[in-house]
Amino acid sequence: MSAHQPTAAERFLQGIIPENPIYRQLLGLCPTLAVTNGMRAAMTMAGATAFVLICASVLTSLIRGLLKPHLRILVFTLTIAAFVTIADRFLAAYMYAMSKQLGPYIPLIIVNCIIISRCEVCSSKQGVFTAAADAGGVSLGFALALASIATVREILGAGTWFGLRVMPAVWPDWVVMVLPPGAFLTLGLLLGGANWIRAAREKRRGASRAA
Amino acid sequence: MDWIGSLVLIAVGAMLINNFVLYYFVGICPFIGVSRRVDMAFGMGLAVTFVISIAALLSWAFTYFLLRPNAPLAVAVWEAVSPGSAANVDLSILSYIIYIFVIASSVQFVEMYVRKFFPALYKSFGIFLPLITTNCAILFACLEILKRVAGAKPAEVWGLHQALTLALFGGLGFTLAIVLMAGIREELDFADVPVHLRGAGITFIVAGILALAFMGFTGVDRSLAAVLLR
Amino acid sequence: MSGWRDLRSGWLVLALALFFGAALAGVHRLLAARIAANVLHETLSQIPALVPGADGGAPVDIRGRTVYRAEAAGRTLGWVVPSGGQGFADRIDLLIGLDADGSTLTGLYILGQKETPGLGNKIIEEPWRGQFRGKSTGQPLVVKKGDPSSGNEIRSVTGATISAESVCGIVNQTVAEMQAALAQATREEPDR
């Protein structure tokens, strides 16, 4: 590996905020909108996605020397679909109620662009350790993004967080927040907020460099 | 009339009430990515509708004959290999893998076919076809069909006509949503949208308002089917 | 590229397919029973609440319909019938408890629904669905706004009449079908 290649630790940190899959890259939006009406569902989804992403990254990294260019995507898809099936069955066996609640969104991890893009961009070109660190970082970034959206939606929409009451009893639940329109509006506004924070930080950094 | 009622229920549900994009959030990537121009959006919508219908046809056939518990073809194969062992054949664990290959190959096939026989059409929407493989709307339609074929009670197992209705009207609903969005986004090119909300942010907000408007259709499927069943 | 080389370069895919096939077969072997038990448990665990006195049950097939016989000490106390239909927003799936001859409702449980939160989804709450307990199945149930006055009336859900009527409709239809099936089953096997 050449000197300018990012190290495993850098890869890990990159995925969390600077290259956050949701806020920066706008990937994997389908589960981001669909399962963020509560923290439990969102975190289960984040866990399942992390499992598939890390397993698929490690495996593609292991076999990266054997990959033929024209069969690459086929191999990735096969790998991801197999791991998703495994995750799906484990959820159905050990978290049946949650698996029922998440419904089709667990199998839809197969077409989550985050995973295939990490396989393509990173793990098919890097060592196992780096690939795993990258997958871990991206998973963490994905989990944080889901948590931010789910926090807003669950607290406003149901007055709870992880199912525990956090709002005072007089709080009138904003039902729309746990329904589809609330998902779109929350993500839209949070994206604007994230851009604003980033712009403000860059401006400050630019100002301090000038001074 | 009974089956017309059931088809209306599925069609209206898939297109308006439980719109693939605005209710189930599937197909968001092209909805955000290819909604800058109305003609492009329309092409994408048609391409998705086309592929989704073909994928639904194939996945229904696979599910019905091979993947559901005690599917006829699976049982026949088991019987042929070792007679008497087919009491409880269930290949549904292979569903996801088979669907994703069905989708990938139908996209390939559609691309080849359109390029060969409709070059003009290919020129305008051929570029979208490779993108569609990772469009979750298509896998979602396959999964809905799986639920209605493998998970349903014997009397409620979906036939091919129901699967195709879901796919066709789901695709048309996607087309409707993406074309509306593209019209709005063309208009927004002239608007003074706050800089941090430009692009994806405002698109999601518009989608949220459209989703609110589409909630007005709640119950329409039920009433229309009731009228037809009467 | 020739066909033969295509095939040769595909060995990795074949190997992976075999590997994943084996892995999935293993997962299936390991978990299938447990998943099936989860599905069954979802219904079986409701039997004591749906049919008073019953402590368990088993799925049986009555004229092509899977229902659950609610038992105590081997005696049939009633039936738990899974059913479903269109609600206000989406499909409603429910379990209906009936006594042994199908003449009285003994309980109602909502397995799955997507009715409006805070309004239509009140159908899942005990104060509303508890009304069905003890209702005679002699005549169809009807939804009434305000307090029910006669035996076959069910109080509506405030602001969500359609959800309430949907549930009542599903119950009425299922009970009618079940009664017919029970009558026919008894005629065919008089000793049961």
Add this chain to the structure above:
Amino acid sequence: MSGIAAPEASPGPRLEVSPGPHIARAGLTTRRMMLDVLIALAPVTAVSIYLFRWHAILQIAIGVLGCSLFELLFARMRGRPSPLGDLSAAVTGLILALSLPWSAPWYVGLVGSLVAVGIGKVVFGGLGQNIFNPAMVGRAFVMVCFPAALGAAAYQMAGDGAAIVTQATPLTAAKQLGQSAPLWPLLVGTVNGSLGETSALGCLLGGIYLCLRRTAAWRIPLGIIAAAALLGGIQNLAAPAAGWTVLHHLAGGALLFGAFFIATDPVTSPLTPRGMWIYGIGIGAMVMFLRAYSGYPEGVVAAVLLLNGATPLIDRFTIPRPVGGPVPARR
């Protein structure tokens, strides 16, 4: 549609027809137009205050003050001058308040104002650039958000004020109980309903004023009323309901209020006469369709939002071609 075959059919230069910026329609006359709308809303406002007493005054105060406050706040956040002078926030707030039931809790109007101004207007760049009618965005949001406070049952809460406030609204009564109201109260407005929608004559009076002043384009309300009357007539022929005539279809519910005061918002409606007809007829047909088949008793909010969303497309396909037709392809 045209986009698919176009590159093949015309190898010549492609002409792009794009809708003109909306800003041209706001400008100097905004304040006058908004003042006109406020004047036109006076009759229905008076009727609602007469019927619902301090409930109506409270809702209107919350709506107008809420919208103005949020407008000011967001302008401050974006570093823009205060836009309150153009009165558009007041109009949004008044329409929002008039579309609520008398019994709505105070936070409904406040949340509605926040969403109407914030999500309906400011995120699009402010007045003149919004795609959807702000008051209807706010109304739709609270309708889905607080179903218990805004559903059909909420109108019938026991309360003080006149006796009508405990009746079912005419549409709810017709839809759920099959009862029809006598026509005269529907016209005058002595029935239950959202604050501003009860009086058909009040809506007509204000609406005709708006049309005469050319603040509202007459084609839009006419299209809505014509489509609703036609479909209502067909519905009556197909399934006659005792005493529920075409006039009931028009006067019961929010159809006239929506037709004159909401659908005619020049920012969110089409620019061309042909487009206005399509838009108006579309809203009227959609309202009747949703009333007949959706789970909600009324469909004006959803119909207006849907056709607002389709307005860019309507404009796109009805903007006139250049004189002499499209440029022919060169051989």
